[in-house]
Structures are given as structure tokens and as C-alpha cells.
Amino acid sequence: MKKQILFLMIIGILCSCNKNDDETNLESGIIGNWKLIQMTGSLINSETTGAEMEWQESYRLNGDGTFQKSRNRDGVITEVSGTYNLINNSNESLLELNFTSESEIVGSCTSNNKxxxxxxxxxxxxxxxxxxDGPGLKYKKID
Structure with missing residues (x-):
């Protein structure tokens, strides 16, 4: 009986360590520069990429939980910053970006600050x- 309990305890410890390691890897993996690579609209075949997009946009996610967002639209560069949180649900991982101020470049359904x-x-x-009804925006990590 003692061997079975010891075996279950070891398995439990190993499983909990693996989950924490995966979360840590995901958190450190999002740090870096992310670039807008694709925009889609609500109409069929409304996908644009590269210079054809309405604007160019990027995020810089820092290791201290802060970020900067930059948009270049017709040569006008707008920047805004804030903090981010990684939310791990059972079936998906979400990145929540909380802006320090309202801005026209915040793309959100619920708030001008998130x-x-x-x-x-x-x-x-x-x-x-x-x-x-906002555009579909796809970002790729570039470094």
C-alpha cells in the first residue's frame, strides 16, 4: 500500500511540474515583436496582406508584462502602450492587452482600453x- 501511495505522489508531482513548465514556456515565448501579416473583412475574398493592407501594425511584448503597439496608416504613426496578461483556459490561450489610455488604434468589441x-x-x-464587425487581424512573431 505504501508503494502505491508513493507512486501516486511521484506521478502527481511530475504532472504538476510539466504543466507549470508549459505555462512558463508559453509566457516567455510571447515576448518579442509581433507584426500584422493579414487583414480580412466580412466579405468573401476580402483578405489582404503586406503593403495592400489598410495599415501596418506591430506589438512589442516585453518580459516585464508591458507592451507597445504601433500603427502606420498613410505615413502617420500612432503608438500606445499598456500591460498584458496571459490567460490559459482548458481549450485556448488568450492574450489580454490593457491599454493605459484610449486610442483610435485599440481594436476591441467591449472597451477602448482592452x-x-x-x-x-x-x-x-x-x-x-x-x-x-471589426477586421480579422492576424499577427506573426518576427523575433
Missing amino acids: EIMNLQSETIFLSSWNAC
Whole structure:
């Protein structure tokens, strides 16, 4: 009986360590520069990429939980910053971006100070703005 309890305790410890390691890897993996690579509208075949997009945009996610967002639209550069949180649900990982001030470049359904991104993979995240008739925005990690 003691061997069975010891075996279960060891398995439990190993499983809990693996989960924490995965979360730590995901958190450190999002740090860096992310660039807008694709925009889609609500109409079929409305996808644009590269210079054809309405604007160019990027995020810089820092290791201290802060970020900067920059948008270049027709040569006018707008920047805004804030803090971010990684939310791990059982079936998805979300990136919550909380801006320090309102800005026209915040793409959100619910607030002018918060964006939610769905981490599709280690190198791709998607904006949730298209859920309320905003454009579908796809970002790729560039470093």
C-alpha cells in the first residue's frame, strides 16, 4: 500500500511540474515583436496582406508584462502602450492587452482600453475584433 501511495505522489508531482513548465514556456515565448501579416473583412475574398493592407501594425511584448503597439496608416504613426496578461483556459490561450489610455488604434468589441488576442500557435495570434464587425487581424512573431 505504501508503494502505491508513493507512486501516486511521484506521478502527481511530475504532472504538476510539466504543466507549470508549459505555462512558463508559453509566457516567455510571447515576448518579442509581433507584426500584422493579414487583414480580412466580412466579405468573401476580402483578405489582404503586406503593403495592400489598410495599415501596418506591430506589438512589442516585453518580459516585464508591458507592451507597445504601433500603427502606420498613410505615413502617420500612432503608438500606445499598456500591460498584458496571459490567460490559459482548458481549450485556448488568450492574450489580454490593457491599454493605459484610449486610442483610435485599440481594436476591441467591449472597451477602448482592452484587446483580446487568441494565441493560435507559438508564432501566430488573432485579434477578436472581428467578432463585432471589426477586421480579422492576424499577427506573426518576427523575433
